[in-house]
Amino acid sequence: MSGQPNTRLSDLFGLAGWSKGELARLVNRQAAAMGHPQLATDTSRVRRWIDMGEIPRDPVPRVLAVLFTERLGRVVTIEDLGLVRHGRTGKRQSVGKREHPDGVPWAPERTAEILTEFTGMDLMLNRRGLVGAGAALAAGSALTGAMHDWLHTDPALTTDASRLDRPPHADSAGFDRYEAAPIGSQEIEELERSVEVFRAWDAARGGGLQRKAVVGQLNEVGGMLAYHHPPHLQRRLWGVAANLAVLAGWMSHDVGLEPTAQKYFVIAAHAAREGGDRPRAGEALSRAARQMVHLGRPDEALDLLKLAHSGSGEEALPRTRAMFHTIEAWAQASMGKGQAMRRTLGRAEDLFVSDRGPDQAPPDWMQTFKDEDLYGMHALAYRTLAEFEPDAAVHAQHYAEKALSLRIDGRERSKIFDHLSMASACFIADDPEQADRYARLALMAMGSNSSRRTWDRLREMYRLTAEYSSYPRIQELREEIRAALPRPRGKGDSARA
Numbered sequence: 026m027s028g029q030p031n032t033r034l035s036d037l038f039g040l041a042g043w044s045k046g047e048l049a050r051l052v053n054r055q056a057a058a059m060g061h062p063q064l065a066t067d068t069s070r071v072r073r074w075i076d077m078g079e080i081p082r083d084p085v086p087r088v089l090a091v092l093f094t095e096r097l098g099r100v101v102t103i104e105d106l107g108l109v110r111h112g113r114t115g116k117r118q119s120v121g122k123r124e125h126p127d128g129v130p131w132a133p134e135r136t137a138e139i140l141t142e143f144t145g146m147d148l149m150l151n152r153r154g155l156v157g158a159g160a161a162l163a164a165g166s167a168l169t170g171a172m173h174d175w176l177h178t179d180p181a182l183t184t185d186a187s188r189l190d191r192p193p194h195a196d197s198a199g200f201d202r203y204e205a206a207p208i209g210s211q212e213i214e215e216l217e218r219s220v221e222v223f224r225a226w227d228a229a230r231g232g233g234l235q236r237k238a239v240v241g242q243l244n245e246v247g248g249m250l251a252y253h254h255p256p257h258l259q260r261r262l263w264g265v266a267a268n269l270a271v272l273a274g275w276m277s278h279d280v281g282l283e284p285t286a287q288k289y290f291v292i293a294a295h296a297a298r299e300g301g302d303r304p305r306a307g308e309a310l311s312r313a314a315r316q317m318v319h320l321g322r323p324d325e326a327l328d329l330l331k332l333a334h335s336g337s338g339e340e341a342l343p344r345t346r347a348m349f350h351t352i353e354a355w356a357q358a359s360m361g362k363g364q365a366m367r368r369t370l371g372r373a374e375d376l377f378v379s380d381r382g383p384d385q386a387p388p389d390w391m392q393t394f395k396d397e398d399l400y401g402m403h404a405l406a407y408r409t410l411a412e413f414e415p416d417a418a419v420h421a422q423h424y425a426e427k428a429l430s431l432r433i434d435g436r437e438r439s440k441i442f443d444h445l446s447m448a449s450a451c452f453i454a455d456d457p458e459q460a461d462r463y464a465r466l467a468l469m470a471m472g473s474n475s476s477r478r479t480w481d482r483l484r485e486m487y488r489l490t491a492e493y494s495s496y497p498r499i500q501e502l503r504e505e506i507r508a509a510l511p512r513p514r515g516k517g518d519s520a521r522a
Contacts, residue, residue, distance in 0.1 A: 165325025232276025233475030
């Protein structure tokens with residue numbers, strides 16, 4: 026018992042709206058349902074958890090996580106409740122000590138446990154039809170401050186991380202854990218192939234339809250990681266976990282589950298670090314940065330990108346750094362910083378062109394960043410800047426056209442984004458006829474896509490049609506867009522709302 030209030034638990038308790046006696050009764054009932062009928066919690070014990078920082082013994086933290094997850098309609102972990110024994114308990118730290126968001130970074134040996142617990146809770150929300158998006162996003166600067174030293178100094182970032190040399194054994198990995206057992210290279214190869222299948226599906230149809238399958242696969246991999254395999258297999262398994270966590274985060278972002286997405290990106294960075302892959306950890310953080318730009322927080326995206334650049338180390342290939350720069354340029358464009366954006370795009374192009382050597386094959390997670398993706402990000406940056414500098418629209422059109430001419434690999438979501446960048450740029454450049462054509466191409470493809478992000482971009486383009494609403498063709502387009510747009514999400518359904 027710390028003697029200090031558990032402010033994390035107190036804050037969530039206030040949001041839930043229970044009385045202490047009601048929570049005690051719910052804990053007893055839920056514990057019995059989970060196979061612990063002997064548990065007997067009362068009001069005074071709940072008071073000690075909240076007011077005195079007492080950490081209850083297992084299974085109470087897991088029971089509380091389930092109850093708060095159901096009540097709040099979003100994933101709430103034991104870490105979120107401040108009920109982790111060997112670490113912070115959620116109490117406020119002394120003056121001069123920063124309290125890191127969501128326990129970031131957590132102890133290295135807890136990554137598999139946190140991964141498994143979080144995915145288990147996420148799956149529970151899916152099964153029970155809850156929303157899962159009511160939390161708040163952590164600020165990019167807060168994540169950067171929390172993770173900087175960890176990403177730069179932890180010995181697990183080396184290729185032969187010492188923790189991988191521990192003898193095989195199974196540890197408890199928390200909520201809904203897959204049965205820990207050794208696996209071989211063939212099973213890991215199958216998992217690696219499954220990542221490719223999920224990645225292709227997401228790029229073609231959006232994240233909504235396969236998100237649950239990816240989270241479920243990640244949950245099982247978390248359980249496998251509870252068994253410490255030989256170093257070469259354990260490292261590959263951490264790589265699978267990082268790839269799946271990035272996908273789970275990207276799919277969550279794609280359907281508007283923003284805080285959930287951010288948590289997966291952080292988990293992915295931890296998993297990549299555990300496997301000794303610094304560039305992969307940096308790329309996971311760059312996804313969180315891209316999310317921030319989409320949500321209108323470009324300054325926080327730039328904080329995250331600084332960490333992604335520096336934390337990736339010398340191992341990051343030029344193509345990886347080029348991709349980081351394109352996101353940085355988009356953030357700068359969102360702030361109206363045209364000169365900085367152009368310089369950053371120039372660096373991105375130079376790095377991308379230099380990454381052509383036959384002995385520099387990109388890792389599997391970078392193989393989808395091709396010429397068309399570079400051009401597509403150029404188009405998006407210039408289209409964004411055109412809101413401040415209308416003359417930039419012609420450059421957006423140029424790059425969008427180059428990207429679209431190369432889009433032949435079935436990644437329909439990226440093609441929709443390029444069509445919308447082109448349509449928006451045409452409206453800004455006073456070419457409504459061309460804009461109408463590209464907007465209709467995007468609209469036709471969006472019906473078979475589950476990406477909410479495409480609808481968000483469509484709404485941005487729709488705003489530009491107002492100036493041309495007296496044109497019969499544009500008036501028809503506006504009516505078609507209004508009829509096609511999904512209903513607005515509820516107040517608690519998206520961090521962006």
